[in-house]
Amino acid sequence: MEENRHKREESALSSLLKGLREPVVLLETQMPLDPTLVNQLKEKLSAAAGKAISIDVKVNPRLDVGARLVLGREKKLDLDLRRRLLEDLESQFAAIKREGLTTVEETAAHLARIIEKTEPRLRVEELTDTGEVLQVGDGIAIVSGLRGVGAQELVRFRHDVYGIAFNLLQDSVGCLLIGREEELEEGSVVERTGRLLQVPVGEALVGRIVNALGQPIDGKGPVETGKFRPVEKIAPSVVRRHPVIEPLHSGIKIIDALVPLGRGQRELILGDRKIGKTTIAVDTILSQKDAGVICIYAAIGQKASTVARVVRTLQERGAMKYTIVVVAFSNEEPAFRYLVPYAACAMGEEFMDSGGHTLVVYDDLSKHAVTYREIAALLKRPIGREAYPGDIFYVHSRLLERAACLRDDLGGGSLTALPIVETLGGDISSFIPTNVISICDGQIFLDAGLFNEGSRPAMDVGLSVSRVGGMAQTRVMKKVAGRLRIDLAQYHEMAQFVKFGAEVDQATLDQLTRGEREREVLKQDQHNPLPLEKQIVILYAVVNGYLDEAPVEQVKAYEAALFTFMESKYPAVLPGIGALKDLSEDAEKILVQAISRFTRDFLRQKTESPALTPVT
Secondary structure, eight states: OHHHHHHHHHHHHHHHHHTOSSSEEEEEESSOOOHHHHHHHHHHHHHHHTSOOEEEEEEOTTOSSSEEEEOSTTOEEEEOHHHHHHHHHHHHHTTTGGGTOOSHHHHHHHHHHHHHHOOOOOOGGGGGOOEEEEEEETTEEEEEEOTTOOTTEEEEOGGGOEEEEEEEOSSOEEEEEESOGGGOOTTOEEEEEEEEOEEEESGGGTTOEEOTTSOBOSSSOOOOOOEEEESOOOOOOGGGBOOOOSEEOOSOHHHHHHSOEETTOBOEEEESTTSSHHHHHHHHHHTTTTTTEEEEEEEEEEOHHHHHHHHHHHHHTTGGGGEEEEEEETTSOHHHHHHHHHHHHHHHHHHHHTTOEEEEEEETHHHHHHHHHHHHHHTTOOOOGGGOOTTHHHHHHHHHTTOEEBOGGGTOOEEEEEEEEEOSTTOTTSHHHHHHHHHSSEEEEEOHHHHHHTOSSOBOTTTOEESSGGGGSOHHHHHHHTTHHHHHHHHHHHHHHHTTTOOOOHHHHHHHHHHHHHHHHTOOOTTOOOOHHHHHHHHHHHHTTTTTTSOGGGHHHHHHHHHHHHHHHOTTHHHHHHHHSSOOHHHHHHHHHHHHHHHHHHHHHHHHOGGGSOOO
């Protein structure tokens, strides 16, 4: 039995060494090693590889283990000299009884001789730590052995099926399978790889549809990239971050005016099912055209038809030219559904670290939490609130905290996260929504009641907030929409009061009139994001009362006609606002003149031609 184990370990070590591009390995140690010990290690590695292997020794006093062997890219194996020495001493001490020692002095002298003769050894065969499969099923494999395996380490089963060491227990390891479990059987061998799971990254992925491992599933051939990143990475520290002050234009009037997004922000989108959460995320992606932002849409546990609909929308509007779609379907193994948001984040970090800007949409983290609960149940982990494992908060926080805006001397790149969470009956106080709310920098809450009334998007102004706020808002939007939130809050309060039939004065009626039209202006058709300059023009008109005399049902017609009028009669105004992101005093005078002229003509035309008024 022991002989078979050694043969398996030697075979695993040989396969590990065959992947070396150069016959050189790096040995990091806490303190200088005896040259004889290094030569012994060199002989063993050369024998296992079938060719001469040289060793570069580097002393690193801050190393957290006795020694570490680095075999190529991301293959690091720890050599525990102390444990090997203690094992040798333990085997020697076990023979004391056979020596017939009777007194304490004789025993002490014998132990001293043993310690003096015992030398530290590097038994590299045990570095590969092989094990055996005990149980397989439902995307999970329970494995014995693998004593030195680390959390999230990649392990290899037979037929090149891989898994992730997920549950580390004293006598077994629970692994998430990323491959066909039909290829495995009880008693088959599993071995460590010494590295974390990595996914391909880089420009070659843009415009492609890939799975959680970065493998293409769009039928357009392989992804030609030589860059890889681990799916798990520590979030940038506070000292590496820059304050979020650069706006990310969503193209949605109510969001850009009231809950502005910034590059590097984490803004949660939550609400009940089928009321427009994905639409907001997709419209934000569409709005990044020509903005220099790479977008990544991560579909977590979605149906194929749902993903196909999103991809078709992106293709029809030319957004796939700057978008990566990462998919894990609802019928895939739990490992794929669990890994897909981390893989999408790793792909985005490549652009951020290169000085670029990235937007990542996680659709949605509710299904991700359910997947993690499923994995925890299969691994028999204890449950907590609403049957979710107690560390579900950590699972999502270590994902979302990777969104950041880096300092200028580190490239100034950014990664913006738009996680989506589904609520039941509008309950934002349930476990997963409150968890993710506390991690994010704000939330956009969609209300089912507003949706049923016809508001699109159905954003609840009172419960939606951006903790970045005006810091990430353009100067021109601050000037124009500064009063909008207060106007809407007063309108909603007065509207509730008037419902009871109370008599109101003229000032209150004016307030209700203004609020009604502001609400109507903030409605927007799906997949129709507006550029900043058009948002400014219509918001300026409604906030300053130019629409007060227009019928509510004519607001949408007024908006469309105003844009056409500005483009034909005042062609320099819109480009000027878009370029400067500000409204100078002279530009404001021209804008006032243009809106006044248009409003006068629009109202006169509607008065003279009532038959042309559209009926809602």
